[in-house]
Amino acid sequence: VSCSSTPVAPSPGEVFVEGSLQNLATGLGFTEGPVWLPADERLIFSDIPAAQLMAWSEADGLSVFRESPKPNGNLLDNEGRLLTCRHGARDVVRTELDGSITVLATGWDSKRFNSPNDLAVDGSGALWFTDPPWGLPDQRDGREIEVNGVYRLDVETGVVVQVSTTHAMPNGIALSPDGDALYVTDTGGHPAHPDEAMRRSEGNVTCYAVGDDGSLAVRWQAPVISDGIAVDEFGRVYTTTGQGVVVLDPADGEVVTTLELPEQPANCCFGDADDRTLFITARTGLYSVRTGAAGAR
16 A cells, blocks of 8 residues: 555556756755755754855855754745754754744643654645754753654644654654555664663664544555655655665565665755755765656655
C-alpha cells in the first residue's frame, strides 16, 4: 500500500542527476537545515556551531543571514515566512516579513523541549517537528521531557500535541505532496537516552499514514540510518546518510538510488526557480546538483 496517492514516476533508467555536483561553499562548522527563498532567489541554511543562519545565492555567494542560537532545521510556512528550529533556545520560531522574530513554541505539558531539530508544514499551516536531545550538553543536561518526541503545533491556537514517542532519536521530518504521509528519520540508539531499551534501537525511516484527526499509523519502516529529508514531486524521499543522499520509493521504502558526495550530508532541499536543484548541506560544505524531478510543492 502506497503512503502517497501521488503517481510515482518509473524508477528504472530514470535520470536523477543532470550535470555534475557543485561545491558552493566550504570551511563551515556543521551545516544543516537548507531552505530556498523563492522571492529572494537565495538559500538559507544553518551553521550550528557558529550559531548563525547563512545565506547563499548565485549572485552574491556566501554571507551571514543573521546570528541565531544554534539553529538547525529551517522551512517556509504557507505564507512564505521563515521557520527555524533553534537548538540553543530550545524553541521553534518564525521570522516575520519585517524581520522580527515570533516564538511559536517552547515546550509541551509545561516542560521545555529538548532541542527542536527539523520541521514540516501541512496544508492547514500546522507544524510537525522532531525533538531529539542533540542540542543539550551531553545530550542530557537540562532535560525536562523524558522522551525524544515528535510533535504537532497548531500555530493558530498554540496547542502542541505529542504525536509519537516511539523513536530513539527522531531527526528529519517531511510530508508527502498530498499531505497523507509523514516521514520521520531516526538516527538510532544513543547512550544518553533515558530509556535503556532505546539505547540499542536501530535507526530507520518511518512512513506514517496521517489520519484526518492528525493521528499516525505506521505503513512501513526502511532500515536506513539517516538525518535530513526532502520529497520530490513524485513523492520520492531523499534522505541524507553515510553513503550520500539515498532516494526511497514512497510505496514501500525500497532504495531507488544513491547520490554520492565527497563528505557526509546532513540535510537537503529543492530550490531554484524551477525547484529542480537539490541543495545539500554536508558537514563543513554546501553542495548542489541539478535533478530530473522538481521538489514537492
